Amino acid sequence: MFPIRDHNPSRRTPYVTLVLIAINVGVFIATVPVLYGPPAVQQRFFLDWALIPARIEMGDGGYTLLTSMFLHGGLLHIAGNMLFLWIFGDNLEDQMGHLGFLLFYLACGVGAGLTHVMFAQGSTIPTVGASGAIAGVMGGYLLFFPRARVDVLLIFFIFIQIVAVPAWFMLGIWFLLQLLNGAVADPNMGGVAYWAHAGGFVFGVLFALPAWLARGGPRFWRISHGHPMHAETVLGRYRYSDVPIVRRRRR
Incomplete structure (x- = not known):
């Protein structure tokens, strides 16, 4: 289940969201020679600029808490992150x-x-x-717009369908998966940093709470019905993917 867009693009130009995407893409392009260069160069680069827990515990490399946020390990990594930021960032910036x-x-x-x-x-x-x-952005989005509709791509073997689901459903499942995977994964083995996702999500809810309360808290939900405060964009409908059926010839 992969989100591809929401039904309420922001009313105003989300300049910060666009700039963050541009910076991330620009940094990724600049680091491509490192990512696909000699292993020794790649190792030195990430030792200097990536987040390394043991280094932080020693009181060194505090700046990497920021620099690591703008580095990515591959094309799919940055593409997925920037898509999530674009979907959920604009309304929150609004x-x-x-x-x-x-x-x-x-x-x-x-x-x-x-x-x-x-x-x-x-x-x-x-x-x-x-x-x-971006997980924090998703947490803030959930607090402000729990009933906003999000189009998600469902893939189950040859079954492919795009369906609209409420944000609370999609984001709730995503957060639960981070907790479950974090509980069984060994962070010392590398891979996805599930607890960073879960922590970012929780911090997003907490950091967005003052702004939500300033707008009335539960009263904001009653007024907005859990949606961004403007009309939905009319989107086209999708159908099931057309999988051709090849019939056996009769002789």
Whole structure:
């Protein structure tokens, strides 16, 4: 189940969301020679700029809590992260304002990084990616717009369908999967930093709480019905994928 768009693009241009996407893409392009270069160069680069829990525990490399948020390990890594940021970032920026959203995003990223350090104590594996900060954006989105509709791509063998589901359903399942995977995965073995995702999500809810309460809290939900405060965009309908049926010839 993979989100591809929501039904309520923001009314105003989300400048900060666009700039964050541009910075992430620009940094990725600049680091492509490192990612696909000699292993020694790649190792030195990530030792300097990626988040390494053991290094943070020693009181060194605090700046990597920020720099690691703008580094990615491959094309699919950054493509997925930027898609999630675009889907969920614009409406939240619309509510928080440009500067407020930028500070919120960075704070969520730092919170996610510290959560990873707590659950991966002693790990020397470099960690990179914007997903912790974006998880915070998803948590804030859930608080503000729990009933907003999100189109998700469902793939089950040859069955492919795009369906609209409420944000609370999609984000709730996503958060639960981070907790479940985090409980069974060994953070010292590398792979996905599930606890960074979960921590970023929780920090996102907490950091968005003051802005939500300032708008009336539960009263904001009653007024908005859990949707962004403007009409949905009319989107086309999707059908099941057309899988050709090849029939046996009769002789």
